[in-house]
Amino acid sequence: MRLLEAFLALASVTAQAQKTFKVSGDVTFTAVGNPGFMRIEGEGGKVSGTLQQTGDMVLGELTVELKDFETGIDLRDEHMRDKYLEVGKYPRAKLTLSPVPAKAGQVLFKGALELKGGTKPAEGGCKTNPSAGTWLAECTLKVKLSDYPQIGVPSYLGVTVAEAVDVRIVLKAAP
Amino acid sequence: MSTDPPLEPDSYVSLDHPMANGHTIIKALVVLAGVTLLAEIALAFPDNTRHGYASCDSCHVSPTGGGVLNAYGRGTSSAFLSTLSSEERAKAFYGLSTPTWLAIGGDQRITRLGVQSPYGALYKTIPMQADLELALTVGQITAAATWGVYGEGLEEGSRRHYVLLRLGDHFHVRAGRFYAGYGLHTADHTAYSRRELGFDEGQETVNFEVGTKGSVGDLTVTSVYGEAAAFAADPDRGYDTDTEGEAGVAARLQGYVGKASLVGMSAIHLASYDSQKTRYGFHYVLTAFSWLYAMGDWSYFVQEKGYAGTSSVTVEPYRGVLVSAVSEAKGTAIDRTQRLGLSLQLFPFPHWEVSYTARREETPIGPVYSLIGMLHHYL
Numbered sequence: 001m002r003l004l005e006a007f008l009a010l011a012s013v014t015a016q017a018q019k020t021f022k023v024s025g026d027v028t029f030t031a032v033g034n035p036g037f038m039r040i041e042g043e044g045g046k047v048s049g050t051l052q053q054t055g056d057m058v059l060g061e062l063t064v065e066l067k068d069f070e071t072g073i074d075l076r077d078e079h080m081r082d083k084y085l086e087v088g089k090y091p092r093a094k095l096t097l098s099p100v101p102a103k104a105g106q107v108l109f110k111g112a113l114e115l116k117g118g119t120k121p122a123e124g125g126c127k128t129n130p131s132a133g134t135w136l137a138e139c140t141l142k143v144k145l146s147d148y149p150q151i152g153v154p155s156y157l158g159v160t161v162a163e164a165v166d167v168r169i170v171l172k173a174a175p
Numbered sequence: 176m177s178t179d180p181p182l183e184p185d186s187y188v189s190l191d192h193p194m195a196n197g198h199t200i201i202k203a204l205v206v207l208a209g210v211t212l213l214a215e216i217a218l219a220f221p222d223n224t225r226h227g228y229a230s231c232d233s234c235h236v237s238p239t240g241g242g243v244l245n246a247y248g249r250g251t252s253s254a255f256l257s258t259l260s261s262e263e264r265a266k267a268f269y270g271l272s273t274p275t276w277l278a279i280g281g282d283q284r285i286t287r288l289g290v291q292s293p294y295g296a297l298y299k300t301i302p303m304q305a306d307l308e309l310a311l312t313v314g315q316i317t318a319a320a321t322w323g324v325y326g327e328g329l330e331e332g333s334r335r336h337y338v339l340l341r342l343g344d345h346f347h348v349r350a351g352r353f354y355a356g357y358g359l360h361t362a363d364h365t366a367y368s369r370r371e372l373g374f375d376e377g378q379e380t381v382n383f384e385v386g387t388k389g390s391v392g393d394l395t396v397t398s399v400y401g402e403a404a405a406f407a408a409d410p411d412r413g414y415d416t417d418t419e420g421e422a423g424v425a426a427r428l429q430g431y432v433g434k435a436s437l438v439g440m441s442a443i444h445l446a447s448y449d450s451q452k453t454r455y456g457f458h459y460v461l462t463a464f465s466w467l468y469a470m471g472d473w474s475y476f477v478q479e480k481g482y483a484g485t486s487s488v489t490v491e492p493y494r495g496v497l498v499s500a501v502s503e504a505k506g507t508a509i510d511r512t513q514r515l516g517l518s519l520q521l522f523p524f525p526h527w528e529v530s531y532t533a534r535r536e537e538t539p540i541g542p543v544y545s546l547i548g549m550l551h552h553y554l
Contacts, residue, residue: 036233075254157246
């Protein structure tokens with residue numbers, strides 16, 4: 001009986017130590033087209049997911065619907081969604097975070113990014129700001145297109161998108 | 176504008192001012208020369224910075240813009256510049272698929288001009304340009320040249336020709352006849368920011384240029400060897416390849432700011448046997464939204480202690496329909512001229528541009544009003 005009580009007490013403590021946060025926010029990306037170094041800005045991505053905080057560490061999954069991105073030019077959007085990302089078959093990207101410190105300020109993270117059916121290691125940095133039980137964070141990571149050969153090399157009439165795409169996530173994680 | 180209808184097309188129709196005489200006709204013609212030839216050439220189109228295309232050679236073969244379009248530039252004319260899209264018709268000659276080593280194009284422009292000055296009204300139709308341009312690329316080397324007829328006299332010649340060596344994505348060198356990199360090089364060559372700086376139509380110079388660019392900006396340094404009469408067809412002298420006029424150096428540094436804006440500064444120093452010209456300038460394209468942006472290009476004239484510049488705000492309420500308010504000024508310590516304008520620019524479908532511009536300019540003889548319609552077809 002005492003053993004059962006002790007187990008329940010431990011479970012209770014564990015449950016209290018683990019917090020779950022619901023994530024919402026915006027995702028944008030910047031790519032460069034060469035020759036000419038033209039800037040391609042993707043906007044409109046919405047991030048969602050959950051983060052679990054256990055003690056001083058956080059992990060979780062974030063997803064973004066790829067069809068929501070717009071670059072300001074319809075034809076380019078069409079190529080991005082239908083020809084390269086094939087959002088009909090692969091509607092979302094998923095970032096799975098390995099445990100990272102739950103602290104304010106600069107935080108480096110590692111994880112895995114799933115994109116168009118392929119998963120590759122990903123890493124980046126966040127600037128976090130806790131406020132009244134809620135976390136605000138601005139995170140960046142680089143996506144190397146060559147890590148996802150199934151996407152292909154985005155190219156149109158002699159202009160090719162450069163290898164590295166900068167992704168920016170501005171999120172809010174609330175209980 | 177005068178309400179008097181023209182008695183004959185393309186002629187002076189009203190000189191009812193009390194001072195009208197032969198002398199004033201000459202004066203009025205001088206004024207006309209100042210405001211005419213508005214039509215826009217297929218020059219650099221820095222407006223496309225609003226879509227993230229801050230670098231000229233995103234769309235043009237020339238690193239500093241203008242002239243024949245590359246394949247991507249033709250694609251953009253369909254993708255976002257023109258009201259009606261047609262990727263196939265946007266190609267050269269309405270559907271010619273050229274190999275990657277060949278770019279071909281050409282421009283035809285005609286302007287209808289009406290001017291009301293204190294001396295009377297003038298209506299005129301001006302054929303401005305009909306030319307072809309070829310650019311051949313072998314490896315990293317591109318050779319480009321125009322040939323055609325220009326201006327009212329339909330003078331035959333080549334206004335732009337150069338050999339360009341690209342050294343990767345970041346560097347280039349170029350030699351030939353073209354505009355030195357300075358300021359924005361807006362399409363309107365009569366803008367104070369161009370005409371007062373010596374970048375009017377036909378004022379391309381013989382240059383040697385080096386340039387570098389990256390995702391944050393670009394730098395161009397140009398050694399200028401004179402305003403060429405190069406290759407102008409002269410019935411007495413044949414094809415003249417001499418250069419003449421001022422020589423010197425120009426430099427332009429631009430930074431790409433935010434998503435779709437740029438700011439830059441320029442300097443040029445030119446000298447001839449009896450004069451020196453030094454100008455410093457700054458320019459910008461600031462984009463609030465892709466349908467609302469501001470451009471400006473202003474220079475200080477060191478020797479004259481003067482200035483000249485052009486600012487504009489443009490709204491694009493519908494794709495291919497651009498409405499701009501333009502404010503310009505030029506002056507010295509003792510003289511100042513101002514010009515205000517409103518323009519409507521239409522790109523109905525690839526290969527076609529129509530514009531209408533109304534202007535009021537303060538001149539020494541009084542206000543001059545002008546209304547200009549321009550039809551531009553590019554191959």
